[in-house]
Amino acid sequence: MLYNFFANSVAHDIFIKKRREMETTSQPVELKNLSETRWSCQYTALVAIRKSLPAVKATFTEIMSQPNARRKTEARAVSGLIDEQFVLLLTLFEDLFRVTKFMSDQLQSPSLELSSAMDLADSVIATLTGRRAEESWREIRDRASDLCTKANVNHNETPERRQAQPPRHLQEFVVEAQIERTPVTSLDALRTECFYPVIDRLVVEMRRRFSTEAGGVLSGVSALSPKHASFLDKKCLQPMAKFYGVTEENLTPELHQVKRLLERKKQQGHELKDTAEFLALMRPYKDAFTDLHRLICISLTLPVTSAGCERSFSCLRRIKNYLRNSSGDARNINLGLLAINKQRSKALDVQRVIDIFASNHNNRRIVLL
Structure with missing residues (x-):
C-alpha cells in the first residue's frame, strides 16, 4: 500500500x-x-x-x-x-527476517552441500528459539519506541473501536466458537497474539522442513561426495540407505569393495573431484554395486533448493515474450538452454555458428559471410 x-x-x-x-x-x-x-x-x-x-x-x-x-x-x-502497533510489528519482522535472510541467501547457492544446509538450519532454529524471551521482546519494544519518537508517531494511542454487535441470525443461538477476530488493544496482547505465535510458527515450519529424518538422508548425501570428510563412511550412509530400502547386509560389502576399487584407481592417477565423477566411475560396475549406484543417483537428484528451477522459469519468461509469441516449442527449448546454461553458451564460437548456419541455408537473402 x-x-x-x-x-x-x-x-x-x-x-x-x-x-x-x-x-x-x-x-x-x-x-x-x-x-x-x-x-x-x-x-x-x-x-x-x-x-x-x-x-x-x-x-x-x-x-x-x-x-x-x-x-x-x-x-x-x-x-x-x-501507529505504534505498526511500528512494533515492523521492528519485529525486520528482526526475524534478518536472522533468516542469510540462510535464504546461502540455500540458493548451487554449490551448497546438503549437510551444510542442515547445520545452517539448526543454527537458525537455535537463534529463533533464543529470541522467544522477555529480553528480546523488551529490546524490540525499545527500538520501536525510538523509531516512533523519530518518526513522530503517537505513543500509547489506542484507536476508538465501535462495539461489536453479534450477527442477527445468531442472536437466538448459543455460540461457543469465536465468530470474529479479537482486536489487539495493548502491547501485552500484542506479545501473546503476535510475538510468540510468529516465532513459534517459524520454528515449527523450519523443524518440519529440516527434520531429524531428513538430516540423516542429508548426511548420507554428503558421505557420497569425494570431497567431504565423511566420504563412504558407513555410519553416515546408514540412515540414507535405511530410508531408501537398502539393507546393511548389502551396503557393507559394497562399501568395502568400492573402497578397494577407488584405492586402485588412485594408484593409477585417477582422482575424483565430485559426485558426478564418482557416478561415472561406478557406471560400468552398476550391476555389481546395485544399491550403492542407486544411492549415488539419488544423491545427485536431490536439490538443496528450488532456486535453480525458479531461475529457469524466470529465464523462460524473458524468452517467451510477445515478439516470440509465434515461436515453436523446439525453438523455445533451444533458446532456453542457451540462456540458462550461460557458461556453455558464452564458450561457443559465434563466428563458427554463423558459418555453419550460412552453409546450411544457401537460399537465405541475408548474406552472413
Missing part, C-alpha cells in the same frame, strides 16, 4: 524532498515493492520502510495540507495505519 501510494509522481516528489531534508548524512533509500516469494526482497522492503519512516510521515503531513481532496483523503487513510 505504501509503495503504490508513493508511486504517484506528486507524492514521490514530496517524499524525495522530505527524505533529503531529514537524511542529509545517510544514503537515501527508496521504498521497495513487497515480493510474496523472495525472502530477501521482503527483508529489503522492511529495511527501506524503517529507514524512510520519518520521511514517509512528513510526506503524509504535507499532502494532507494540500487542496487536492482525493490525494488528501488517501494520505489520511494510509497515515492512520501507521
Whole structure:
C-alpha cells in the first residue's frame, strides 16, 4: 500500500524532498515493492520502510495540507495505519527476517552441500528459539519506541473501536466458537497474539522442513561426495540407505569393495573431484554395486533448493515474450538452454555458428559471410 501510494509522481516528489531534508548524512533509500516469494526482497522492503519512516510521515503531513481532496483523503487513510502497533510489528519482522535472510541467501547457492544446509538450519532454529524471551521482546519494544519518537508517531494511542454487535441470525443461538477476530488493544496482547505465535510458527515450519529424518538422508548425501570428510563412511550412509530400502547386509560389502576399487584407481592417477565423477566411475560396475549406484543417483537428484528451477522459469519468461509469441516449442527449448546454461553458451564460437548456419541455408537473402 505504501509503495503504490508513493508511486504517484506528486507524492514521490514530496517524499524525495522530505527524505533529503531529514537524511542529509545517510544514503537515501527508496521504498521497495513487497515480493510474496523472495525472502530477501521482503527483508529489503522492511529495511527501506524503517529507514524512510520519518520521511514517509512528513510526506503524509504535507499532502494532507494540500487542496487536492482525493490525494488528501488517501494520505489520511494510509497515515492512520501507521501507529505504534505498526511500528512494533515492523521492528519485529525486520528482526526475524534478518536472522533468516542469510540462510535464504546461502540455500540458493548451487554449490551448497546438503549437510551444510542442515547445520545452517539448526543454527537458525537455535537463534529463533533464543529470541522467544522477555529480553528480546523488551529490546524490540525499545527500538520501536525510538523509531516512533523519530518518526513522530503517537505513543500509547489506542484507536476508538465501535462495539461489536453479534450477527442477527445468531442472536437466538448459543455460540461457543469465536465468530470474529479479537482486536489487539495493548502491547501485552500484542506479545501473546503476535510475538510468540510468529516465532513459534517459524520454528515449527523450519523443524518440519529440516527434520531429524531428513538430516540423516542429508548426511548420507554428503558421505557420497569425494570431497567431504565423511566420504563412504558407513555410519553416515546408514540412515540414507535405511530410508531408501537398502539393507546393511548389502551396503557393507559394497562399501568395502568400492573402497578397494577407488584405492586402485588412485594408484593409477585417477582422482575424483565430485559426485558426478564418482557416478561415472561406478557406471560400468552398476550391476555389481546395485544399491550403492542407486544411492549415488539419488544423491545427485536431490536439490538443496528450488532456486535453480525458479531461475529457469524466470529465464523462460524473458524468452517467451510477445515478439516470440509465434515461436515453436523446439525453438523455445533451444533458446532456453542457451540462456540458462550461460557458461556453455558464452564458450561457443559465434563466428563458427554463423558459418555453419550460412552453409546450411544457401537460399537465405541475408548474406552472413
